[in-house]
Amino acid sequence: MARTVLVTGGNRGIGLAIAQAFAKQGDRVAVTHRGESGPPDLFGVRCDITDPAAVDSAFSTVEAELGPVEVLVANAGITDDTLLMRMSDEQFTNVLDTNLTGAFRCAKRAATKMVRARWGRMIFISSVVGLYGSPGQVNYAASKAGLVGVARSITRELGSRNVTANVVAPGFIDTDMTAVLPDDRKEQYRKSIPLGRFASPDEVAGVVTWLAGDSAGYISGAVIPVDGGMGMGH
Numbered sequence: 001m002a003r004t005v006l007v008t009g010g011n012r013g014i015g016l017a018i019a020q021a022f023a024k025q026g027d028r029v030a031v032t033h034r035g036e037s038g039p040p041d042l043f044g045v046r047c048d049i050t051d052p053a054a055v056d057s058a059f060s061t062v063e064a065e066l067g068p069v070e071v072l073v074a075n076a077g078i079t080d081d082t083l084l085m086r087m088s089d090e091q092f093t094n095v096l097d098t099n100l101t102g103a104f105r106c107a108k109r110a111a112t113k114m115v116r117a118r119w120g121r122m123i124f125i126s127s128v129v130g131l132y133g134s135p136g137q138v139n140y141a142a143s144k145a146g147l148v149g150v151a152r153s154i155t156r157e158l159g160s161r162n163v164t165a166n167v168v169a170p171g172f173i174d175t176d177m178t179a180v181l182p183d184d185r186k187e188q189y190r191k192s193i194p195l196g197r198f199a200s201p202d203e204v205a206g207v208v209t210w211l212a213g214d215s216a217g218y219i220s221g222a223v224i225p226v227d228g229g230m231g232m233g234h
């Protein structure tokens with residue numbers, strides 16, 4: 001059955017791969033973008049998730065054009081890395097505002113319609129570093145760990161209404177976010193991954209579409225790693 005799906009930050013990287021995977025299976029897909037236009041062949045809504053009014057308006061547009069959002073993929077995220085002792089309050093709160101509060105804003109806006117429909121899927125894109133930790137990423141790791149608390153609390157609040165909330169925790173994926181890393185650091189990370197390689201965005205997308213599907217209807221509050229074995233055991 002075709003669903004209405006909204007992917008935040010679906011204009012590039014992992015979000016784009018997720019949006020394309022849903023579109024390929026016949027769902028009605030909307031993506032948020034901050035630039036002038038979204039990707040061709042996908043329904044784009046302009047939205048900065050740090051702005052509550054923009055989030056509300058993006059959902060209203062999607063509802064008017066494609067119907068109520070049944071599957072929310074909170075994917076948009078940023079990094080602003082530096083060591084703890086150099087990190088400013090602003091660097092910390094900016095990353096939290098996008099990665100954690102932004103996801104909260106979208107989940108809150110999506111929840112009413114999902115509860116009314118007695119069906120909904122929320123999928124939060126976290127990171128292996130949320131639970132593993134990472135030097136230079138106190139802000140990012142905190143934001144990604146926070147998503148676990150968000151998803152598990154939503155599970156306890158809305159599970160009885162057939163709304164599930166899960167976390168997908170990717171390891172290193174080939175996108176713009178990891179392209180900026182220096183080669184020696186990439187090589188260092190590669191050595192810490194049992195599978196010995198970075199993944200493609202499609203390998204995350206496959207897990208997300210599966211989680212949103214009927215065969216995953218009894219999974220909620222889970223943290224599903226897509227990290228080549230990097231973080232196992234946490």
Ligand code: NDP
Nearest residue numbers: 009013014034048049075076077127170172173175176177
């Ligand atoms: P990219 O940097 O390639 O893309 C980030 C996306 O988020 C872009 O679409 C960007 O929009 C959007 N975005 C950022 N800030 C905002 C905002 N305030 N409002 C709306 N959209 C915003 O990242 P990836 O595709 O690599 O990452 C996607 C998600 O996966 C992120 O949450 C990231 O933390 C997570 N992740 C990535 C990993 C990786 O190895 N790449 C590993 C683990 C997790 P715009 O184009 O306008 O900038």
